[in-house]
Amino acid sequence: MNLRLLGLGGAAALALFALQPAAGAAEPACGLDNGEKATGEPIVVGGINGNAPPGDFSGGTDAAAAYFKCVNDNGGIHGRPIEYIVENDQWNPELAAQVATKLVKDRGVVALVGNGSVVSMAVNAKLYKDENVMAMASACAISDCYENANIVSTNQGPLPSGIGALKFAIEELGTEHAACIGFNIPNNGGWACDWMGKYMESQGRKSTALLMDPAAVDLNSVYLQALAEGVDTILLMLPAGPALGILKVAEEQDGRDMFKWVSPTPLYDPTVPGALGDYWNDSLYVNIELAPFDSDGPDNRNWNAVMDAYGREDDRRDTFSQSGYVSAKFFVEALLEMDPGSIDRASVTEAIKSISGKTSDLLCGPYYVGDFDRHMPNHAGRMVVFRDGRFDVVRECYDIESSYLDPIREQERQLGLTQ
Structure with missing residues (x-):
């Protein structure tokens, strides 16, 4: 057998839409949930996924993108929309370094959210630390992701x-x-x-x-x-x-x-x-x-509702997607506690590190970040x-x-x- 087994095709791929999670709530709830479109100065946020053989890690950024769209339609961050820029490292270390540099140095993102990549986490861990930017990841699978001060993932690995x-x-x-x-x-x-x-x-x-x-x-x-x-x-x-x-x-x-x-x-x-x-x-x-996927908790229902209303038809609805939703939700909640006029990378990094005791029916325990040299809030x-x-x-x-x-x-x- 060969590397084609690393992806899914044929009947298995068709089954993606045959076994979707239970339908979500009729209307998604996001951010300020006021139904007013945000029109102020954008807050630039990045996301990196690895989507190429041997695997598709895009579910986290797909869900974060959908959630941020919903937030922008519901007041944004006290009037400021989130501009979410997603890059695919294609499991290529050189490309992973290039897209991270583009987001962190060229575009000046205040944080990365929904990241899911085996390659990018190892290649860019030093960059994140040197540039004082936090990555609230959603799809980690390597030790570098969990043993780094500037990366915290919602998934266990x-x-x-x-x-x-x-x-x-x-x-x-x-x-x-x-x-x-x-x-x-x-x-x-x-x-x-x-x-x-x-x-x-x-x-x-x-x-x-x-x-x-x-x-x-x-x-x-x-x-x-x-x-x-x-x-x-x-x-x-x-x-x-x-x-x-x-x-x-x-x-x-x-x-x-x-x-x-x-x-x-x-x-x-x-x-x-x-x-x-x-x-x-x-x-x-x-x-x-x-x-x-079919659980009846409020966050799982809202994840489905957000994906129904703001996701693309071909977005994956897997564990990484659930994780991306949670990462984006906790990120937005942290930003909503800040003065919208003083949001920059340094203040956002501090706000993320201050996250503690967040709960969700999607998780078995509390989510937290803290100012530590490693992070693994999800281990049950x-x-x-x-x-x-x-x-x-x-x-x-x-x-x-x-x-x-x-x-x-x-x-x-x-x-x-x-x-």
């Missing part, structure tokens, strides 16, 4: 979500030895699978990392390697496309019952049920970072199982145990969010 999946697998499925299958990217698959191994060891269990070269994917070989290692559980630490490829290989060899199958959030995607079949009923468990999730063409929740919000979170928990104590 692979480390907490993967450990959350393993915690469930140990407690509910009897896992003793798990294979962590990921890409051989040090700050992605290597980083996450290494912490999976530490977690499994702390629980008296075993873990084996099976890392693939993302430029030469051989899914048959990695599946056979899992068989040879004698593991009882497979953790699919992969984007949805190659994860589905592994599941296809297993189905072709009737290997479903050879392992327990778990995954972090990427497999919780509107396209996935259409790509699976009855073969995987009650056999595939996924940890999800935000609320279910839910567990779902694939069943009859949909995902059903089998465990509500629960947190993980990992020494990786020790500095994060200390931050929460300092902010008074925990005892």
Whole structure:
């Protein structure tokens, strides 16, 4: 199998619109919610996504763009509209540096919101710090994103979500030895699978990392390697496309019952049920970072309403989109507490760092930023199982145990969010 498995096409792509979240509220609520179009001096905000093979991370910027349009139709930031400029780094490090420089230095954005990119976070972390600009990201998947003073993401990323999946697998499925299958990217698959191994060891269990070269994917070989290692559980630490490829290989060899199958959030995607079949009923468990797409909380309903009213027809409505909505909402709320005449990068950076104790039905815990050298406010999730063409929740919000979170928990104590 080859890199085409990193994207979704055919029936799976068509399923994107066949399994959309439940309809939102009739009218979206945004910002001042006064129905008056903002006409003052624009506040320039940027966003960077990675949308090219091997993956589409545009959901966060799509949702942020829709939310900002809604805000601009509802008074803006006390009369000032948000001018939102989105760039696609196309998974190209050189281009990632160029578009960040364009936004931060040339356009002078006050902040970046909704960012989703593997490449940009690693390439531009120093730039953000040097230029004193904050990125309220929505789709992070590498260590650089969570271990940086100027980046905070609403999504969990692979480390907490993967450990959350393993915690469930140990407690509910009897896992003793798990294979962590990921890409051989040090700050992605290597980083996450290494912490999976530490977690499994702390629980008296075993873990084996099976890392693939993302430029030469051989899914048959990695599946056979899992068989040879004698593991009882497979953790699919992969984007949805190659994860589905592994599941296809297993189905072709009737290997479903050879392992327990778990995954972090990427497999919780509107396209996935259409790509699976009855073969995987009650056999595939996924940890999800935000609320279910069809949940009835006010923010989830409003996310749908905003996307219905202000999004494009082809905008993704995935976890990254939910995350982009939350990032944009909390960003706007921070700006609305400021003097609109004195908004600049320095004051916005200070306002973002002052965010603490924000809540949303989309999240399992409080959202905060703070003036710290790393950020991971979202580290508790839910567990779902694939069943009859949909995902059903089998465990509500629960947190993980990992020494990786020790500095994060200390931050929460300092902010008074925990005892």
